[in-house]
Amino acid sequence: MSAPNAGEWLDAFVAATDELATTTLGLEKSALSRNGDRMPTGRPGAYIGFVSEAASLQIGLLSTPEGCQSIAKALLGMAPTDEHLSDADLADALGEVVNIVAGSMKTHLAEKDPSIQLGLPFFVHGHIQTKSDMERAVADGTVGGLPISLIVLRQPHQ
């Protein structure tokens, strides 16, 4: 059985995001499609790492600043018009969103690679610089009408 490639990770990412959006977050179904390996620029977002015997990975769920606020508020059961969350609370809530999504991905992909281990989430306001030998897979679109980019950065182990 071969370890999942970046595209398979992205497919699992899209499916897990859609599931969380339409259940816990109470948002409309997502409309996300693969967009090659073009990295989005200027979007903040939450990331989480995986490591397995085959590769190290980072996945990121990115949106506009307003989109990040809306997703975090949805998780917390707040109305979109409620006062904006502080940077710390935004990072915490969006980190938990990506943590839940990543847990679902791990459960799904463990059939192909039981060695997958999940890390802890973190939030990035700026640009992520990737290495040239990293596999990249990107999906762009909307979740509940909010602009979303999902990225997978996979570094195969030598």
Add this chain to the structure above:
Amino acid sequence: MKVLIVDDSKAMRMIVMRTLRQAGFAGLDLEEAANGNEALAKIQASAPDLILSDWNMPEKSGLELLEALKAAGSTVKFGFVTSESTPAMKQKATDAGALFLITKPFTPDTFKETLGPYLS
């Protein structure tokens, strides 16, 4: 009844507390801890009846917390509320003495069904 909620995410601790209320568990004395080390200190200080713990946390994980409690002879009721639910993790949790493993995202119905025997 005292319930200690252990999660490094403040948002998730709030969601767990909200879901307990939505599941109909009223009148609970709820406490929070952000990692296993903080939880150990609170357990010694306040002797909770039930611990709901995340698995992945900085400093001391949920599994390490449970193992530390068992090694110290604690019989406190302990269950995981975590984003991961592979068969291997469920087995590890059971082997370590966890009573249940609730997977995020969860619903009030899940809480009612799983926690009812311990909080009624």
